[in-house]
Amino acid sequence: MLxxxxxxxxxxxxxxNMDKICEMAGSEVAVxxxxxxxxxxxxxxxxxxxxxxxxxxxxxxxxxxxxLELRKCYPEYPLFILGHTPDRLLPFVAEHNxxxxxxxxxxxxxLSAESMKAGRKTTVHLKVDTGFHRLGxxxxxxxxxxxxxxxxxxxxxxxxxxxxxxxxxxKQVDKFLAIIAELEKRKIYFKYKHVADSISSVDxxxxxxxxxxxxxxxxxxxxxxKGSIDVKQAISFVTKISQLHWVSKGEGVGYxxxxxxxxxxxxxxxxxxxxxxxxxxMREKGYVSIKxxxxxxxxxxxxxxxxxxxxxxxxxxxxxxxxxxGNGEDNSMTIEEAAKQAxxxxxxxxxxxxxxxxxxxxx
Ligand SMILES: *Cc1c(COP(=O)(O)O)cnc(C)c1O
Numbered sequence: 001m002l003x004x005x006x007x008x009x010x011x012x013x014x015x016x017n018m019d020k021i022c023e024m025a026g027s028e029v030a031v032x033x034x035x036x037x038x039x040x041x042x043x044x045x046x047x048x049x050x051x052x053x054x055x056x057x058x059x060x061x062x063x064x065x066x067x068l069e070l071r072k073c074y075p076e077y078p079l080f081i082l083g084h085t086p087d088r089l090l091p092f093v094a095e096h097n098x099x100x101x102x103x104x105x106x107x108x109x110x111l112s113a114e115s116m117k118a119g120r121k122t123t124v125h126l127k128v129d130t131g132f133h134r135l136g137x138x139x140x141x142x143x144x145x146x147x148x149x150x151x152x153x154x155x156x157x158x159x160x161x162x163x164x165x166x167x168x169x170x171k172q173v174d175k176f177l178a179i180i181a182e183l184e185k186r187k188i189y190f191k192y193k194h195v196a197d198s199i200s201s202v203d204x205x206x207x208x209x210x211x212x213x214x215x216x217x218x219x220x221x222x223x224x225x226k227g228s229i230d231v232k233q234a235i236s237f238v239t240k241i242s243q244l245h246w247v248s249k250g251e252g253v254g255y256x257x258x259x260x261x262x263x264x265x266x267x268x269x270x271x272x273x274x275x276x277x278x279x280x281x282m283r284e285k286g287y288v289s290i291k292x293x294x295x296x297x298x299x300x301x302x303x304x305x306x307x308x309x310x311x312x313x314x315x316x317x318x319x320x321x322x323x324x325x326g327n328g329e330d331n332s333m334t335i336e337e338a339a340k341q342a343x344x345x346x347x348x349x350x351x352x353x354x355x356x357x358x359x360x361x362x363x
Contacts, residue, residue: 003356003357004239004271005239005240005270005272005276006358006359006360007042007043007235007357008235008236008237008238008359008362009043009234009360009362011234011363014047014050014219014220016231017217017220020230021201021218025201025212029209029210030210030212031212032056032060032211032213033051033056033059033218034082034197034214034218035047035061036061037062037066037351041277041353042219046359047361058078059078059079061079063083063085064081064085064089064093067080067096068092071098078099080099081101085100087110090110098122099124100123101158102152103127103128104142105142111124111151112150113151114151120151124146124153125156125157125158126157126190128158128159130161130171131162131168131172132160132161132172140182154188157180157190158192158194159172159176159195161207169200173195192210192211193210194210194211196208196212198215198216199223199225201217202224202226215347216346216347219235219350221335221350223346235350236323236325237272237325237326237357239321239324240322241269242269242305245266245267245268247261247264248264249261249262249263252299253298254299256300257299258283258299259299259307263311268322270288270305273304276353278353279301282297283299287308289322289332290308291316292330293313294331295309295312295322308322
């Protein structure tokens with residue numbers, strides 16, 4: 001490890017979570033873990049084998065770049081792009097045998113032609129817009145036409161829920177099912193039908209259809225309200241004290257001296273900052289755990305470093321470990337708590353951890 005600031009990923013926790021998700025889904029429902037954004041910060045390429053070995057049927061990402069990174073390491077494994085791939089890049093989708101989200105006749109035509117050139121068919125899932133208005137179409141004619149291209153294998157159909165409330169969710173799902181029924185009348189059938197992300201696959205068992213797309217759950221991040229599932233946070237983020245300072249009462253610390261010592265105090269400098277993905281707005285809210293004691297971050301959080309108040313920690317030394325995010329034991333800040341303090345959601349807290357801190361995997 002070339003740095004003291006390290007993202008630790010517990011592969012056993014990810015395996016455990018996958019087992020729990022598969023158990024919940026049952027044998028009739030395929031599980032497609034979503035590992036976009038570098039596997040929600042955990043490292044997509046490194047965690048992929050654990051997912052493959054614990055019931056994944058497919059791996060989903062958001063972008064072509066993410067799919068190609070995985071394709072390099074896993075030449076045969078089924079990969080799915082949830083997002084839009086621009087027309088000019090569709091040849092890469094065909095060439096690398098990636099399953100693509102499709103919602104326009106024009107894209108189907110291009111992808112079909114490219115696939116025929118390569119002498120194969122490209123697998124696609126049709127995206128239906130049931131109200132989210134992000135990606136997809138609700139035009140039956142367009143959906144039907146997409147399926148008619150010779151270089152296209154329409155394996156699945158899916159939609160995404162806005163998760164407004166029970167009534168709106170039901171409306172979206174009913175619209176989705178009505179479109180499928182209409183296509184089936186026209187003799188178009190799909191192997192996979194899916195709408196459920198982490199929250200809806202737990203809260204609405206009836207929305208699982210025959211495939212679910214959990215992201216957050218894989219990493220032990222729960223957002224469900226009605227149902228429950230036993231999953232464990234897989235990530236922790238740790239560092240070590242680089243330097244101690246003894247500051248006298250009234251002295252300022254950091255940019256603008258925004259923190260001033262209320263009494264003679266020992267403070268520590270830690271080698272992580274907002275360029276590691278730690279929210280800069282955690283000033284006055286963030287803390288790290290050192291020897292089981294909560295140490296508040298003081299002053300402005302810098303790009304690469306921050307300072308903490310160590311006055312409560314006995315026998316503190318340079319090199320002592322500080323837990324930035326942990327499982328809550330040892331008074332560490334959990335991802336859930338970090339999300340609350342930073343005014344965002346858990347997915348953003350982990351996805352924003354940048355590539356700079358090295359990842360360490362425990363088996
Ligand atoms: C990101 C994403 C998911 C997974 O979302 P979680 O809330 O993390 O489970 C599922 N489906 C689509 C289309 C997504 O973009």
